[in-house]
Amino acid sequence: MKHMRYTKIWMVAALCCLMWGSAQALTLPEEEPVLVYYMPLTQLQVTVEYDEVVTEVGQFYQYSERYLGTKDVITKAERQFVLNGVKVKPSAIADPSREYVLSDKSGKLQLISLTHYGTLAGYNIEVRNQKSEFRNQKSDKKTCETKIGTETTNLMPLLEEQLMASSTAKMAEGAAKQLYRIREMRLNILSGDVEKYPADGDALKLVLDELSKREKELTALFVGRRIVTHHVHHLTYTPKTEGKKEEGILFRFSKYYGVVANDDLSGEPVRIAISKTVHQLQANEKPSQKPGTSIYYNMPSRSEMTVTYGEEELVRKYVDIAQWGISVPVNAALLNGTTKIQFNPLTGNIVSIDK
Numbered sequence: 106m107k108h109m110r111y112t113k114i115w116m117v118a119a120l121c122c123l124m125w126g127s128a129q130a131l132t133l134p135e136e137e138p139v140l141v142y143y144m145p146l147t148q149l150q151v152t153v154e155y156d157e158v159v160t161e162v163g164q165f166y167q168y169s170e171r172y173l174g175t176k177d178v179i180t181k182a183e184r185q186f187v188l189n190g191v192k193v194k195p196s197a198i199a200d201p202s203r204e205y206v207l208s209d210k211s212g213k214l215q216l217i218s219l220t221h222y223g224t225l226a227g228y229n230i231e232v233r234n235q236k237s238e239f240r241n242q243k244s245d246k247k248t249c250e251t252k253i254g255t256e257t258t259n260l261m262p263l264l265e266e267q268l269m270a271s272s273t274a275k276m277a278e279g280a281a282k283q284l285y286r287i288r289e290m291r292l293n294i295l296s297g298d299v300e301k302y303p304a305d306g307d308a309l310k311l312v313l314d315e316l317s318k319r320e321k322e323l324t325a326l327f328v329g330r331r332i333v334t335h336h337v338h339h340l341t342y343t344p345k346t347e348g349k350k351e352e353g354i355l356f357r358f359s360k361y362y363g364v365v366a367n368d369d370l371s372g373e374p375v376r377i378a379i380s381k382t383v384h385q386l387q388a389n390e391k392p393s394q395k396p397g398t399s400i401y402y403n404m405p406s407r408s409e410m411t412v413t414y415g416e417e418e419l420v421r422k423y424v425d426i427a428q429w430g431i432s433v434p435v436n437a438a439l440l441n442g443t444t445k446i447q448f449n450p451l452t453g454n455i456v457s458i459d460k
Contacts, residue, residue: 155358166180186358
């Protein structure tokens with residue numbers, strides 16, 4: 106079993122070498138198994154939630170006060186977008202600029218576990234496939250719709266008598282009378298003042314729901330309707346590797362078009378700022394191009410991140426940025442074949458040591 110596991114790791118290592126051979130010129134010994142692994146590179150998965158609000162004017166809005174006794178009506182058709190919020194969650198991929206080669210001379214090759222993207226997962230432990238939990242989320246756009254007001258319809262909810270009226274005023278009067286009859290019918294059902302009452306509770310609910318639907322459709326002819334569509338937009342932001350502080354435009358948001366491209370000046374910028382606040386880190390150690398016997402882990406930078414839209418602060422949180430960290434060798438005394446070490450697949454640092 107140990108031999109099979111050793112052979113499997115040797116094959117994975119060889120495959121990694123073939124995939125990344127063009128990225129860096131590695132000096133590898135002939136006919137000697139090695140393991141190639143990488144430090145993680147932090148990416149920020151951004152979720153933007155916003156609403157598209159469409160208002161429609163009712164055909165009989167001029168008569169709403171006369172027949173419904175209200176002045177609270179929609180008098181202007183418009184379409185606007187409203188930003189609800191932004192969520193940021195870190196993920197990770199392999200950092201090709203921080204590549205390490207572990208030689209079999211260390212005697213530790215068969216004890217190393219890697220993530221699906223080639224970063225350290227554990228030493229002397231079995232680690233589950235982290236692909237589903239830490240996969241890089243693709244940018245896409247999903248929508249779900251919520252309607253406030255009446256259901257959208259292309260047909261006026263009127264009877265032949267109202268539709269054949271000679272003027273808009275007569276049509277409005279007919280629609281109002283039909284609305285009154287529906288309200289009266291519902292009141293009679295609720296009070297039990299009907300000749301034939303619904304057979305059971307389900308039938309009663311069905312009748313009342315249909316009456317409410319028709320009432321909303323007729324009411325919308327006077328007060329108008331407001332339709333709200335909820336949008337969810339995903340994008341990925343990768344912090345750069347240089348500098349103590351990073352600022353940039355995450356995306357732009359337009360009240361007329363929603364989320365737009367960074368170079369689309371029709372939208373106002375939503376900005377991101379990330380700064381190292383806990384300690385000053387040294388420059389990243391350059392990966393060795395020759396196989397070594399030491400196992401390196403990552404010490405990420407604890408950084409403060411803010412996302413702002415104009416004067417409004419949408420997000421303020423601390424995140425660990427892997428590419429702003431430094432590589433540190435694991436204490437050789439821990440690599441004795443009995444100690445179990447688990448690494449964080451998102452940041453590369455040590456999570457636990459079990460002796």
